[in-house]
Amino acid sequence: MTEKLSADHEQQGEQTATLPETFVEAACRWLGVGILLAMLTMISVEVFMRTVLNYSWEGTDEYGGYLLVALTFISLSVTLARGGFHQMQLVRIRLSPRQIIVLDTVMHVLSLLFMIILVWQFSRMGLQSWRNGDMSMTAIRTPLWMPRAVMVIGSLALCYTLVRFIISGIGKIRAMRREA
Template sequence: MLTSPQPQRLDAGHAVEAEPSQVAEGWIERLCRWLCELAIVSMMVMVAAEVVLRNLFGVSLQSADELGGYLLVAVSFLSLSTCFVSGAFHKVEFIDNRLGERGHALRKLIFDAIALAFSLLLLWQLLRLVLRSFDGGDFAATILGTPLWIPQAIMPLGTAALCTSLIRAIRADIRWLGAANRRSHGQ
């Protein structure tokens, strides 16, 4: 689904239209966003509990650092698709401003295709990592002794969500490029 162009504010204060091929947040991105929000709230609760327990009772949770690290990795990977569809990644706008609509659409299509190729490569390697940890019976050398495949499994899930968002964006890019070509030929 495409979003309708809406004005956005740039740092320079110029109002610009959103790209016609910008995809809307779907259920996958929404689920990833909710999981990120849950992870962040969980980290806040753990840190607050650790502070209260240490200062008032002289006791530590002992595993807050480990769990916080796992949650931080989860937020990092699960937020990829949400950040992509919301346009939060860096853009080189001075190049886009010099391109016409067709050039802009083509540049976006090429960039999204390259990003998908690298994301698929990352997904493949992350799946190999998780399977190796699972098959090898790897555990964290910590007090919890967490089987490493459990926190590692979040990484390919977040990357797969990004790949899904990129595929949706590429489909929208192709439609945008076709429409730009028709407009430039006066059809």
């Protein structure tokens, strides 16, 4: 019995949907790498300056936070395209391959609807920041539309990847119907 469940689990693991990388995911991946390197450099310089020069730049915390938010949103589409999000294996292990594809497609549609609402709200917030000239409450006075624009860009990239998965899922469902 354990061997059967283990074999089924491995089969379901192979069912984790991935898609070939497009320009959008590749751009997000490389942008994410750049953001991560910028964070690493900024933090390393800050540690050096504190240790050796006994000086701290006040922008490290602020820009580190902005870079972390940017990395989070920019990496969403790459993570989805590579099958990196958690899945409910407890449920999936009991489903047929067709049911898994249907479940994934439904979840991608729901996720797309949710992300469209987020893009709309992030866009409104960013435009409002632009119009009002909102700045951060620090001495650096960073315009807040900049980090908010990155949230919109990352969310749009995720929407693009979700649409690709939905189209792929519908194609697989149609192909399975033809075979049956």
